[in-house]
Amino acid sequence: xxxxxxxxxxxxxxxxxxxxxxxxxxxxxxxxxxxxxxxxxxxxxxxxxxxxxxxxxxxxxxxxxxxxxxxxxxxxxxxxxxxxxxxxxxxxxxxxxxxxxxxxxxxxxxxxxxxxxxxxxxxxxxxxxxxxxxxxxxxxxxxxxxxxxxxxxxxxxxx
Amino acid sequence: xxxxxxxxxxxxxxxxxxxxxxxxxxxxxxxxxxxxxxxxxxxxxxxxxxxxxxxxxxxxxxxxxxxxxxxxxxxxxxxxxxxxxxxxxxxxxxxxxxxxxxxxxxxxxxxxxxxxxxxxxxxxxxxxxxxxxxxxxxxxxxxxxxxxxxxxxxxxxxxxxxxxxxxxxxxxxxxxxxxxxxxxxxxxxxxxxxxxxxxxxxxxxxxxxxxxxxxxxxxxxxxxxxxxxxxxxxxxxxxxxxxxxxxxxxxxxxxxxxxxxxxxxxxxxxxxxxxxxxxx
Numbered sequence: 001x002x003x004x005x006x007x008x009x010x011x012x013x014x015x016x017x018x019x020x021x022x023x024x025x026x027x028x029x030x031x032x033x034x035x036x037x038x039x040x041x042x043x044x045x046x047x048x049x050x051x052x053x054x055x056x057x058x059x060x061x062x063x064x065x066x067x068x069x070x071x072x073x074x075x076x077x078x079x080x081x082x083x084x085x086x087x088x089x090x091x092x093x094x095x096x097x098x099x100x101x102x103x104x105x106x107x108x109x110x111x112x113x114x115x116x117x118x119x120x121x122x123x124x125x126x127x128x129x130x131x132x133x134x135x136x137x138x139x140x141x142x143x144x145x146x147x148x149x150x151x152x153x154x155x156x157x158x159x
Numbered sequence: 160x161x162x163x164x165x166x167x168x169x170x171x172x173x174x175x176x177x178x179x180x181x182x183x184x185x186x187x188x189x190x191x192x193x194x195x196x197x198x199x200x201x202x203x204x205x206x207x208x209x210x211x212x213x214x215x216x217x218x219x220x221x222x223x224x225x226x227x228x229x230x231x232x233x234x235x236x237x238x239x240x241x242x243x244x245x246x247x248x249x250x251x252x253x254x255x256x257x258x259x260x261x262x263x264x265x266x267x268x269x270x271x272x273x274x275x276x277x278x279x280x281x282x283x284x285x286x287x288x289x290x291x292x293x294x295x296x297x298x299x300x301x302x303x304x305x306x307x308x309x310x311x312x313x314x315x316x317x318x319x320x321x322x323x324x325x326x327x328x329x330x331x332x333x334x335x336x337x338x339x340x341x342x343x344x345x346x347x348x349x350x351x352x353x354x355x356x357x358x359x360x361x362x363x364x365x366x367x368x369x370x371x372x373x374x375x376x377x378x379x380x381x382x383x384x385x386x387x388x389x390x391x392x393x394x395x396x397x398x399x400x401x402x403x404x405x406x407x408x409x410x411x412x413x414x415x416x417x418x419x420x421x422x423x424x425x426x427x428x429x430x431x432x433x434x435x436x437x438x439x
Contacts, residue, residue: 019188021188041189041192042251048254051257051258056254057255059188060184060185060188060255060258061258062181062184065181109254128253130253131252133343
């Protein structure tokens with residue numbers, strides 16, 4: 001049965017078994033390969049997307065449960081030809097990206113945080129990233145980059 | 160996807176042993192990893208009644224499809240329910256907490272490390288089961304004992320937490336978990352404690368539940384008896400826990416041995432009593 005999902009602001013119709021992981025549909029049917037599948041059991045966070053503006057592990061969402069809902073992936077942060085989002089730019093200027101596998105998930109968890117809390121504390125940033133594992137262990141720069149976003153820059157992210 | 164609770168009950172009754180309810184799906188999506196085949200699922204998350212959470216004078220009603228994150232936010236200002244708010248707000252990781260439901264946590268019989276189960280046990284919770292013959296309420300411990308052999312068509316509709324913790328007394332509760340990493344991990348052992356003090360500061364009612372140590376969480380009534388009638392004393396409670404810990408048959412696991420789970424129990428009891436004391 002075809003399912004309708006709003007992905008990055010656009011209504012998309014997908015035909016897939018209802019229990020197919022959302023992450024697989026995003027990558028294989030919609031060619032949105034920014035969302036990474038790694039552990040596939042909700043521990044690593046590399047597949048984090050926003051589902052109705054809240055972070056969710058796309059590996060554990062059956063696509064049927066995303067029907068009629070809004071999904072945002074890392075591709076939505078800087079659409080083609082657009083400048084990097086302030087969060088992405090901060091990561092670049094802090095040289096925080098290493099292998100990149102965890103990054104789409106890191107960015108989506110932090111995007112959800114900044115949309116609710118424009119000037120989060122270090123503790124709040126760490127708590128928001130509880131479910132995002134960086135196997136390069138580059139956490140310090142990621143956290144520093146997130147902290148560098150003051151209230152003003154943070155407001156732009158949610159704009 | 161069922162549109163109403165009655166539809167879900169009917170659809171599950173029709174599917175019989177091949178069917179199963181589906182809420183947030185975070186446990187069920189990993190069925191293939193556990194070597195289990197998917198069943199004929201009936202989705203519950205579109206049923207408005209199951210997404211409702213109400214905080215009344217005499218009870219808190221929590222729909223089966225309420226997420227951990229929703230529960231934690233809703234209970235944040237309620238000191239007596241702190242055990243449940245902590246359990247909901249610290250389990251797993253933020254993205255799982257937004258999706259994983261109360262009903263799923265209570266119904267996943269193979270999930271020994273579920274955080275909500277001991278928290279709800281210490282708060283003396285009941286569950287409401289909808290079935291083809293009607294709706295029944297039963298104590299959570301009774302539900303846990305029979306949850307893997309309930310007749311097809313049975314749906315856990317709500318969890319109910321009675322208020323207050325004990326009549327006429329101010330209650331406090333705490334949920335202490337020991338994950339092997341600081342966060343984002345399953346706890347090796349859990350202690351949930353609810354206490355009501357009398358006018359002299361002595362324990363009038365104490366309910367303590369232990370999770371993740373045995374395959375199913377349960378109350379530790381022998382330890383509750385040792386806490387009753389005295390002022391709260393974390394060290395004395397830890398000593399009593401060490402004396403009594405032999406009553407558990409702990410589960411072995413790759414993340415922690417059974418002996419380790421027992422070894423840490425007294426420390427978790429000490430922290431739970433201290434946390435309740437600090438909030439009293």
